[in-house]
Amino acid sequence: MAPATPRTTGDALRSTLRRHIRRAAGREANPLSRHSDVRRSRIAIALTLALVVALALAMLTALDVLRIDQRQARYEGQHRHRTIATTVEAAVPDAPGARTGTGGFHAQAVWQFPPATRGGGPVAVAAAAAAGTEVAVWVDDHGHPASAPLPATEVVTRAVLAGAGVMAVLSGAAFTVYLFGRRVIDRAASAAWEKEWGSVEPRWSGRPRHHPGLGDR
Template sequence: MRRATGRDGNPLRRPLDRSRARLGWVLLLLAVLAVALPTAVAAALYRSDRHAADEQAAHRHRITATTLTGAPAGGAWVPSTGEWPVLARWQYPAGQVRTAAVPVEAGTARGAPVTVWVDDSGDPAAPPRSTADITTGAVLAGLAVLTCTGLVCGTVRTVGRRRIEIRTAAAWEREWEQVEPRWSGRSRSS
């Protein structure tokens, strides 16, 4: 382990070699984090959203309502969802009549039965989140964290290697200034 980290006392190992070894260990640690962190974030988000959806599903109810108006069959202008808001009537909780605008498919006739999601008080509500939506959100969050950790790893590697290379070039230059006069036969003063 001491050799791998550059702390083995080898007299031939230069300080820059030790820096390269330390950078390698930092990059290995960041790579482990780049895998573990997104997985942990995705799992935590999935559990949290699944719990929230289960709580929400306990207070959302799917009932049948009757439309009081019809929806246009389509034409030149159709909402992006493909659904039109129309008035509908339902009874929920038991015996309490409610009327509100609910989205229905284009072409739904007046008096047609439609499915409506309501909360405990009978007011219209969005349906509970599906497992597919929750999973997609968790996977996208994990991928976002993976991308960020990948960028951090790449930046650390690039900056670290660049700094080491600059120091290496400077060290070679200093050593060459000492060796070149002896090698070429020229003196420093010429």
């Protein structure tokens, strides 16, 4: 059997959706179609619409986050500056829970930014860094320590994760409602089938119908 191609899979999905639409609208030419089948088709269409809306909202969220982060990245690119700092002491380990240093060691250092303005503070260094080691650091317009500008890869990643998160939450909620609705429909269909079978089976099998509560005569 040949594997299904994306085109054949898409055709099958479109055919299934059209069948559900006809059935939900009561236009399916199938004498065996039951009311429960119509309800199943309607809830399937509702799920499809919910997923389309979820996808649209996820894309809008991703684009919104992308636009905000791009604006932030442009601002930081204009107001964050890379300069060279010189350590004035040897490296020491970071204290537990300290925010200074990301490599496990830091040292006090000084730098000149803005020009002719002296700044200083702790900077992340290697374990063997001695006094006089030059380290590249980021500072703001006033020469205060700052984080690096938001990189383009992180901007895109954050937008994708935001969109994926919205899609996951909304589609998960849609599928939960769909499964609950299907369970309700299936239970109602089973109860209706048992009731109809209780009426038809005695005539079909020729056995007398049992009436609860009546004694034998």
